[in-house]
Amino acid sequence: MSYNNELYQQVILDHNRKPRNFHAIEGAKHSCDGHNPLCGDELTVYLNLTPDQVIADISFTGSGCAISKASASLMTTSLKGKTLTEAREIFESFQKMIKGEAEGEETESLGKLVILKGVREYSSRIKCAILAWHTMICALDEKTEATTE
């Protein structure tokens, strides 16, 4: 059925139903557990880097709402093969976009992540969309735990 809602677009529903890279990476060099105390969403992000600091592999596991799951899934597909610097830049732009602070051209670099733009209209859901990203950054920073609080 068609549903005219900016938030629950088909791509998001699809990534929720069939999340990509949804598994643990055995012996991952980097990983971090993230949780959103507001809603109980919990996920873990796993990362491996090449010697020249390119994301060789990235995945996640956990449970959460469609927004947090789709955001995590889309994140893994868009960060694979990116350098650390690029990953951090994408994180910054993504964060700006869903907080509604991004200008037109800033979202261009985000590619298919733009599908999550609708989240900016739902202030209570921004944390759901950002959880995987904070967790990814925390894995890179070699911390062990991230929260959206």
Next chain:
Amino acid sequence: MPKPVDTITTGNSLDMDKVRSEFPMLSKVIRGKKLIYLDNAATTQKPWRVIHRAIQFETDEYATVRRGSYRLGEEATESYENVRSEIAKFIGAGSPEEIVFTSGATQAINLVAHSYGRKVVGEGDEIIISHMEHHANIIPWKLLCDEKGATLKVIPVNDKGELLLDEYKKLLSYKTKIVAVTHVSNALGTVNPVEKIVALAKEVGAVTLVDGAQSCAHMRVNMFNLGCDFFVFSGHKMYAPSGVGVLFGKSELLDVMPPYVTGGEMIKTVTFDKITFADPPHRFEAGTPPVSQVIGLGAAIGYLNDTGLSRIERHEKQLLNYAISTLKKIQGLRIIGDAENRAGVVSFTLDAVHPHDVVTILSEEGIAVRGGHHCAQPIMRRFGVPATVRASVGVYNTFEDIDALADGLKKAIRVFA
């Protein structure tokens, strides 16, 4: 502003049009959808007479209380103290001196834990709570236990979400100093047999606190019948303004309790060498109280008395039964908690849709329900769910509201199919 409606009842049942016309928020339209408010366990909407009374007080009668001896201050004090008397009557307390105004149920529990708890709980002692408590009735006790080297014991629940009284009996001993349980669970709707729990606690000499945050706007409560030593509730969950709540405490306990928050208006005399404290309840009301909110609470008590708690209870029971039978027909919907004795709260999950997505989709339909752990993480964990959707009814809800909820849920399922 329209005038409050005088009679909202006919015989044994509520006249729903009249009830609803008392609540201005219920005519609110959000993005083209009429508000369907089903989050009454979180907070309730206010009737005109509460809004009116608070505005009238602020426009025509406002002064602070228990300070100035000018006429206005005296009259404000009289109105404020009258509310105390009304509350004492409303809950069947022995006297108005047993009613302490707080900022809410949370602060009332903290007051008891800090003042009474610190005084009587020592190393090796035990405090008993239940598995279905709100965090407000867990954390103050847990911290007190940690501070004193005491142990927190928890009454378990069965799969229906009912407390296991036999297990409770085994937990009780001469070491039990305090038993603190909720009257009605905000997460499951279970109504606990608090009279029995209190009576059993008394046998071992433990002091009891009943968290009435979810009960006193939905059923008649009576301190004499309950027999508890402390009872707490919040105004905003009973059609009154936020920022005010009540601690009921038996006089013999309040009398010997040290103050919790200290400052102005809770003393008899102060020198730099010696301070003598005021008698209860004022000993526990340091600082300028939320005067207008207390006045509003008084109007809400009047509203509940006039509407009749037995009518409200019957109405909400019908809504609950209808909600349960309607929701059970939805495929993939699992209701969490199935207690024999329960109030108008239904917690559930959908197989295909996460609670937060349900809440967002319902919200697009104008329906307000809560999704999350309801500040009761231990009971969520007990039922193996990180979060649920919770619909909770109040005096103004209708069968149509339940139908709208069911339609919204079916829509959510279709979106995620």
